[in-house]
Amino acid sequence: MKKLVILLIAIISFVSCKEDGKKNNDFILPTSTGNTNRVLVVMKGYDWLNRPGDELRKIFGEHQVGLPQPETLLSVTQIDPSGFGGFIRKNKAVLMFQKSDTTGISITHNKYATPQVIVVATAADEEDMIDLIRNRGKEIIKIFQKEDIKFVQEIFKKERLDPAKFKTLQNLGITIDIPERYRTVDDTGEFLWLRQHLQSGIARGDGTNNILIYSVPLNDETTIADNITRVRDSIGERYIPGAREGMYMITEQAYTPFTYKTTIDHKEAFETRGKWEVKNDFMAGPFLNYTIVDKKHNRLIVFEGFTYAPSVNKRDFLFELEAIGKSMKIK
Template identity: 70%
Template sequence: MKKIMSFLIAALLLISCEKGTKSSVTLPTSIGNTNKILVVAKGNEWAGKIGDEIRTVFGEHQVGLPQPETLLSVSQIDPTGFKSFMRNGKAILFIKKGQKESVTVEKNKYAAPQVIVYATAKNEEGIVNLINKRGKEIIKIFQKEDIKFIQNIFKKERLDETKFKTTQNLGISIDIPKRFKLVDDTGDFLWLRQHLKSGIARGDGTNNVLIYSVPLINEGSVADNITEVRDSIGKKYIPGSKEGMYMITEQAYTPFTYKAEIDGKKAYETRGKWEVKNDFMAGPFLNYTVVDKKNNRLIVFEGFTYAPSVNKRNFLFELEAIAKSMKIK
């Protein structure tokens, strides 16, 4: 009898411990928009050199946008106020003083999903130098988490790409949300459009996705030919309102091209502005040209936005998240 009682007590204690463990890891849902971070720093630090350096580094303008927009938007709170729901922010930069200079990352401490970056140095000068040297690295940490956040949302509401001839012919899968509607699907070229009335990014106008491929002729000249290729596609598939009008790369603005990686493959990321030849329509575009050596071709994903009179950073960020979900079979 004593053995049975001992067994029952042990079982109850085990169940109790398991319940306690489960409840202890249950976190509230984080709050905050994409591309926005909360800086935890003392008021005098924020008003002084540390705050100036953060605003300079994080306030760098995103290339390729018609109006100046920063890479990230920042707000500040004093450590004494960092409690209760304020700790549930999705993206937090914590300024700390300590003996060892470091940038460390902690995820899902107070809420989920959440990323906290701790920037630590001995004194004010050390923190300023740390932000100056490693600020872009910190920005990439926050942006990478935001990309994952958006992709998780889109994965739950994705279009079935097997319904499109082009994605089937190209052998790719990609997480595009259902709010995008079909414009054209030739088997070689896919065009999907979202009217910007709902979703993470809101406003007037449209977000657009283009997917197509071109032969890989000379890998060494891929980056140099991206503008020429996109202009030929615009002329062929994206007409304006009248004859002789079609989408081209804006001639007064030179696009920026960077090395990138999509699905583990070499790629180029190009940001610039588009316009309609002989018309007044224009906006930003984001192009990923992926080198698919196995199939001797280039797979091209392009997103472009038409949203007059509103900021466009978050629209392009959604298109970036879609592009980076692409898998090539």
């Protein structure tokens, strides 16, 4: 009897270990692969080379506004469903097309790797697929962009500068996740300028990403959008000098910036994308400006990121600045 009890205990322990192991394995996922702003499209080769693929390239090939050279919102590569296996399934962002009686999209997270987002687009036939891409393509793009923002912000949280070390952030009551590779250019208590020297590619040594943070009084809510360019030009003249006297950063006069309504930290805000230049000089590049309405303190909080990276694409540099700006919290 004693031997039987011992045998039963051993069997139960073995089964429990197997079950626990299975549960643990279910949650152990490999790290995903792929860079931000890049999507793997799983679509049959015939569709990719014909009208569905043309429509997808048209939607995803829309240019990001405010960049000196044409760059698409997202970069896409295609693979046939028969090849979607092994390490390919670890891609961080996947758009998968499948045939179904119903037309629509669904979202799955961390199915084959982590972090990962898979958007499954279903359609009954070619015409339905084209209509789906045409009608919901921009929505799909926003899904991938939102996930990329979250992905980048999680990295920055782990390597962030301490906001308590900056007089301007303390005086303005702001916390923000800025990577520690950024260095202080100016911190007056009213104006903060941080700079990161780019460390890769042709821009190495010459290229920089820059962050500006400051506030201005909130005088008239109806004129905020109209005054964004005027405010940033006045800040450029006061704080961002060029190589010689009379040179300073301004909004490029030959290019009209684009301004959109958005939200930052659950507050009304305006997103402006455009190009900057140095007055009486040849330096120029793209900028991204978030002007946030802080009614509680009767002020506007301004976050601006601008890039100087001659001869290289700048979409991904500006995307990093977007992720930083959207991490801002106002006390």
